[in-house]
Amino acid sequence: HQVRQPEDVIDTVYWSNEDYESFSIIDDKAFNNNEFTIGWYHSHPGFKVMMSQLDVKTTLSYQQFNNLAVSLVFNPTRLIRQIEVPYKKGDPIKQLEEDPGFKIFRLDNINSGIEASYHEVSYEIQGYESMEQLVRQTQKFIIEITNFFPKDNIFKTYEKYITTKINDLNSKLLGTEEYLTTLERKGEGHRTKEVLENQVKDIRKFVAETFINIENIKEFMKYLEFKERHRVIPKVEEILNNWDEAVSKLNDKFTELANKF
Incomplete structure (x- = not known):
């Protein structure tokens, strides 16, 4: 939960009571699954993947209880564009290849406090045939999730989408129905069966494509910030259910048209 206070010279992170409640719930769920928190991650969108002094301070809070805890820093721009952002203005841009867009760090000596240095931690990613496959799929995911979480009011955006x-x-x-009526009026009733079949196929294709998009929206809701899920997901599902109601009697409508013509 990042806010800006008037006295801050740089952006500073402050945790709200809601954040601490979320942490507790997440830790409890992990514990019940015989899992535990191994560190934290955050993004540096558009700038260098490194540890700021604030990041070091946050990582300290994890390594004090688990010296092997880590900090993952992710830059979506680095992933999408495959470039290393210059450390300072004027430095050349470094072209990357099959870079996942993140690095993992660990502090060298927590006794040094916020002055602690840090090093990059090697890692292995499982579940992918190659780094190329990982990068391609993650790039696609980043683009899609950006589209599914609009900058404008998410509820109004999805209400507009479903209404459309x-x-x-x-x-x-x-x-x-108007097309079939026109055929009847022109004395071309023999064509109505074929035309209706083609129209039904076209409509079913439209419904299927919309259904896939809606299922994707539901799937991406899982990636909302934990504390936002209880507020956002029920409202979004309520909006999406309007589509389900609209198509629930579609077969009845097709039958009605077939009987009419």
Whole structure:
């Protein structure tokens, strides 16, 4: 939970009571699964992957209880563009290759406090055939999750999306009925069965594509900050359910059209 106080010279992190409650819940869940917290991670979007003095201070709070604790620093720009951000203005940009966009650090001597130096920790990533596969899939994930979490009001964004999709569906159904009516009026009733079948296929394809997008939205809700989930997810699900209601009687509508024409 990052806020800016008037007296701060640089951005400083302050933990709220809600944050501490979230930490406690997460730790309890991990403990119940025979797991434990091994460190923390945060992002440096658009600037160098390193440890600031504030990062060192935060990492100290973990290594004081577990000397093997680590800090993971991630830069999505580094991952997407595969470049090393210059340390200072004027330095050349370094081109990278198959870089995951993050580094893992550990403090050398916690007794040095916030003056402690740190080193990069080697790691092994499992579950991927190669680093190239990891980078490609993660790049895709970053782009998609950015699109699924709009900067504007998330509720209004999804309300607009669902409303548009429902209107498009109703427009397709109305257009189909008007088309079939026109064929009947022109004496081309023999074509209605074929036309209806094609229109139904087109509408079902539209519904399937929308369904996939909605399922992706639900999946990406899992990546919300822990303390936001109870506030955001129920409201988003309520909005998305409007689509389910809209398509629940779709087969009845197709049957109605088939009987009518």
